[in-house]
Amino acid sequence: MKVKALRGMQDLLPEKQAIFRHITSCVGELLDTYGYRQIGLPLLESTHLFARLVGDSTEVVQKQMYTFEDKSGDDVTLRPEGTAGCVRAALEHGLTFNQVQRLWYAGPMFRYERPQKGRYRQFEQIGCECFGMAGPDIDAEMLLMLHRIWTSLGVRDDVNLELNTLGDTAARKRYSVALVDYFSPRSNQLDDDGRRLLKTNPLRILDSKHDGTKALLPDAPTLTTFVDDEARTHFDGLRRNLDQMQVPYVVNPRIVRGLDYYNRTVFEWTTDTLGSQSTVCGGGRYDRLVEELGGRAAPAVGFAMGLDRLALMLENKFVTPAEADVFIVSEPVARPQALVVAEKLRNWRTSLRVVTHCGDGKFKSQFKKADASGAKVAVIIGESEIQAGTVTVKPLRGQSDQQTVNESDMADLLAQWLE
Ligand code: HAM
16 A cells, blocks of 8 residues: 555645745745844644643634644644744743843644645744734834735735734623624524534634624624723724835734734735635734743734745746756766866855766766756766866857866856856
8 A cells, every 4th residue: 555645744845845945035034134033943842832822712722733642641732833832932941031032933833624725734834923022013013024025025916914903801801792692692593613612712703604604794793892992002003003114904803813812913914816725824912821821921922924825826936946057967987076076166156056967877868867957057077078187068058069178267167157
């Protein structure tokens, strides 16, 4: 029986992996310019961490976690998201104590979801978390930074920012009660999930994809009327900042987010280009979480973007870099010299991609490989070149003729043809 990858787990073949790498380096460089510092976090954490911080009643914790007992009997979970682990690490290493921090992380997350285009069981995120800043200015800076990231990835015109404020805990509780009062007499129009949420997490009913439930939403109470004055002032401050910086957004009172830790600002960047898995980035404030895990209270805000979804958006725009700039073709007797010449070329230009033919192969098949590699130039080394201390340089694109030159003149010739 053939062994295949597990459902929802993708192999990233080189073309796709190149897009992921492009996104990570582009985003990483931009995060540097805003003072974010990268942090590495474990893939495996105590199950308790997610149950407590992400929320017992969330779909992620109830249905989607890869949880198992390890060999010492500890209850552990493959991280379904990065915020809980980042808060844990920040507390464990005293990073939030009287300090301001801008941190980022990248890597795989795991959720046992129903796989489809843009939704996988292992997926990549880049996330940012900021600790110690209470005002709306950091929320605004974060959104401004994301706006710049979309511009630099070339997807700015394909994404839209949707914003909401959840208010503070008391406001959300009052709103939850109002939702229960509204939906309970109409519970026969909800699906099973909706009826479950009515008991565990009424706000999440607003996210439902079920037609009967959606039909009830226009008349449902809106969160806006329950939000407290302080949260409203915070939200107005954020909007003023965004208006001033000309970052376009719409206020969408139905954005509640799927994880329990948010308060005040929440946001999602969505796209029309991906079908149903349309959210490419989501985040918001979570001012109570640090305290909830036993730390001294520290305000916090963050987001995570989904690389798999961004990669799908870039698929038709991204030009995969060629495998090689220079391909070295050689006779078997010249192979050691070919390796030496290749090293010299890598010393000459550190980012030059040099591929040396290894193993058997006649010149003809080596040239086929050279052509397929995308290299602009082949360097040919045979017995006669070794004896004369020369190399033959052959342009693979364009009309110029090949030239045999002393090895010491090779770089000058390549410099012309590699431009
Ligand atoms: P999230 O909304 O659950 O938030 O995930 C963030 C992004 O990860 C989504 O917008 C989506 O692009 C991507 N994503 C989520 N699930 C999948 C999946 N199954 N397949 C592919 N992509 C997926 C969080 O994870 C929060 N920790 C964000 C945050 C950080 N909030 C504050 N700080």
